[in-house]
Amino acid sequence: MTTGNIIELRGVEKRYGTFLAASGINLDLKEGEFFSLLGPSGCGKTTVLRMIAGFQEPTKGTVLIDGQDMEGVPANNRPTNMVFQSYAIFPHLNVGNNVAYGLRGKAPKAEIDQRVAEALDMVELGGLQDRGASELSGGQRQRVALARALIMRPKVLLLDEPLSALDKKLREQMQFEMRNLQQSLGITFVMVTHDQYEAMTMSDRIGVMFNGRLKQVDTPTTLYARPCDQQVASFIGEMNILPAQLLGETGDMLSIDAAAFGRIEIERNPNVVTSAKDMNIGIRPEQLEIAAQRPEDYPSTVQGTVSNVAFYGENIHYHIQVAGTEKPISVSVPNYFHTVDFQRGDAVWLGLQGASVIDLGTDKK
Amino acid sequence: MIFRSEASRGYTLSAPATAYVGFLVAAPLLILIAYSFWTQTYVTLDKTPTLKNYRDAFADPLVRHLMLRSVWIAGAVTIATVALAYPIAYFIAMKARKKTIWLLLITIPFWSSYLLRVFAWKLILGFNGVMNSALLMLGLIDEPLDFLLYNEFAVVLTLAHAWAPFAILPIYVSLQKIDPSLLEAATDLGNSPLQRFMRVTLPLTIPGIIAACLIIFIPTVGDYVTPALVGGSDGKMIANLIQVQFGAANNWPLGATLSMIAMLSVGFVAIVFVITATRLGRRIR
Numbered sequence: 001m002t003t004g005n006i007i008e009l010r011g012v013e014k015r016y017g018t019f020l021a022a023s024g025i026n027l028d029l030k031e032g033e034f035f036s037l038l039g040p041s042g043c044g045k046t047t048v049l050r051m052i053a054g055f056q057e058p059t060k061g062t063v064l065i066d067g068q069d070m071e072g073v074p075a076n077n078r079p080t081n082m083v084f085q086s087y088a089i090f091p092h093l094n095v096g097n098n099v100a101y102g103l104r105g106k107a108p109k110a111e112i113d114q115r116v117a118e119a120l121d122m123v124e125l126g127g128l129q130d131r132g133a134s135e136l137s138g139g140q141r142q143r144v145a146l147a148r149a150l151i152m153r154p155k156v157l158l159l160d161e162p163l164s165a166l167d168k169k170l171r172e173q174m175q176f177e178m179r180n181l182q183q184s185l186g187i188t189f190v191m192v193t194h195d196q197y198e199a200m201t202m203s204d205r206i207g208v209m210f211n212g213r214l215k216q217v218d219t220p221t222t223l224y225a226r227p228c229d230q231q232v233a234s235f236i237g238e239m240n241i242l243p244a245q246l247l248g249e250t251g252d253m254l255s256i257d258a259a260a261f262g263r264i265e266i267e268r269n270p271n272v273v274t275s276a277k278d279m280n281i282g283i284r285p286e287q288l289e290i291a292a293q294r295p296e297d298y299p300s301t302v303q304g305t306v307s308n309v310a311f312y313g314e315n316i317h318y319h320i321q322v323a324g325t326e327k328p329i330s331v332s333v334p335n336y337f338h339t340v341d342f343q344r345g346d347a348v349w350l351g352l353q354g355a356s357v358i359d360l361g362t363d364k365k
Numbered sequence: 366m367i368f369r370s371e372a373s374r375g376y377t378l379s380a381p382a383t384a385y386v387g388f389l390v391a392a393p394l395l396i397l398i399a400y401s402f403w404t405q406t407y408v409t410l411d412k413t414p415t416l417k418n419y420r421d422a423f424a425d426p427l428v429r430h431l432m433l434r435s436v437w438i439a440g441a442v443t444i445a446t447v448a449l450a451y452p453i454a455y456f457i458a459m460k461a462r463k464k465t466i467w468l469l470l471i472t473i474p475f476w477s478s479y480l481l482r483v484f485a486w487k488l489i490l491g492f493n494g495v496m497n498s499a500l501l502m503l504g505l506i507d508e509p510l511d512f513l514l515y516n517e518f519a520v521v522l523t524l525a526h527a528w529a530p531f532a533i534l535p536i537y538v539s540l541q542k543i544d545p546s547l548l549e550a551a552t553d554l555g556n557s558p559l560q561r562f563m564r565v566t567l568p569l570t571i572p573g574i575i576a577a578c579l580i581i582f583i584p585t586v587g588d589y590v591t592p593a594l595v596g597g598s599d600g601k602m603i604a605n606l607i608q609v610q611f612g613a614a615n616n617w618p619l620g621a622t623l624s625m626i627a628m629l630s631v632g633f634v635a636i637v638f639v640i641t642a643t644r645l646g647r648r649i650r
Contacts, residue, residue: 053553055549055553076552076554076555076556076557082549082553084546084550085546086544088544088546090547092568092647092649100650101564102555104564148554149553152554152555
């Protein structure tokens, strides 16, 4: 039976005593995709990964890898390999022997040597076979861990927070390298991360987890534009969440009254239920226009006062206090001409397009 | 201002330790070395340096026999103790929940005197001892076993029991230091639990095993009390002979020579062992 799914989780649940680490997990992963499990720490994402690897058995439900039920199959017999958060480089072995570890006794020495050399070339550590484990930098350890797992030619590569121990520059470089590696090898990667940017830049699809539950599984662009609830909306990127009134609906368009921003037409979000009059909307900070004069061509405008300015380098964040909303509205502007246009206390205008407004639906009672 | 310079302050601070090592370790050792080159002539000491004692000692088959037996018994004790200690240390480090309580339990034998423990073994292994009575009562034997006490076996058993905590603790520490993710990585890369133990756990605990072996082997070669009490004539070791030279035989120079030979043999065996064990550990991949 081929469904094209390399991994299928069916109603998977993991319970530790009375604590429910993961529950009701249903997930299909396609062959060759880069999938990320994203969520705050303690949300159960690592538990899910470890259940796929075989380090933990689900309390309920089924894990299928390549159509095979993995129940009772120990981790050493699963077609998966893992890159550990700590990298778990064997300290008593040099780089070459670390990478060769899983092949020892399974292939002739000449073949092992050749595959080790290839694997090290692949992670740009060519020729470092004799380097001792203690002589490696953080980035090199990460590459050795990657080579050691990939040399096994797994059907699925599991990565547990693989970049969290690296500094920012190296992390960004590795994001691209790992993405390229994944695409050239065509192996399914499943990565656990708490870093939304890492998940968005690298993944084909992201599963967002909160409190042991898989909230939403979608592409990065869909997650960003059509989150399934306020929690996901504010975890992925920054989001201004405002209460609104539903006035009427025609097809996929909703007519709403968005508090300070007034009446505006927005698109319906298929991932949420918007039925009652009271609803919520979300506006990304970079989707708002900020100007000293009332901006033209915007169906909705509002006047406010700058209450805070934060300079990030590539962009500038303003907090704007607007009459009719409790929290200040967050606005982010690209740093075009190396100038910070507004200071705390300035009176400004905000402009909003209907297409920028995200329908976050009616609160579930 | 007495402590004007860093150097004088350093010397002053280390003076007690230096004095201790100088008077109680270095000086006796030097005296021992000096004695080994002198000769006893009835009641007087001939201080002309000579190698006669060493020639006599090497020529004497009894010395060779006792030295070899001491090394062999100490080796057997070391192997037995480490082999028994490893699983215990493994259990405490990897499986046990209340590690502190287990470690405390292991040190319980130390709450009683070493001599008492040796006597306890005499009571257990003796002709009318606990072991024989129990076996007789169960009807497993018709008459008491006489091979339990007063031989090499009794010495090995008693010493292995006495030294167990010294083997358990260093091995426990080296097991405790192993990052659990290394074991998971070995499993992930296809190892069965046994392969994983041989390829990751064991090589990473070699320093602990070496430490345990040295801690046990070195003092055991020169052990005097245990062979004297439970060894009988079969279980006598080099230290018993040395004791005789300093006591009844009143030949201090020969006693000093035997001590020197014992120390050098132990040192040689220990160095060979450390090098071999380290080499073997490196060969595991």
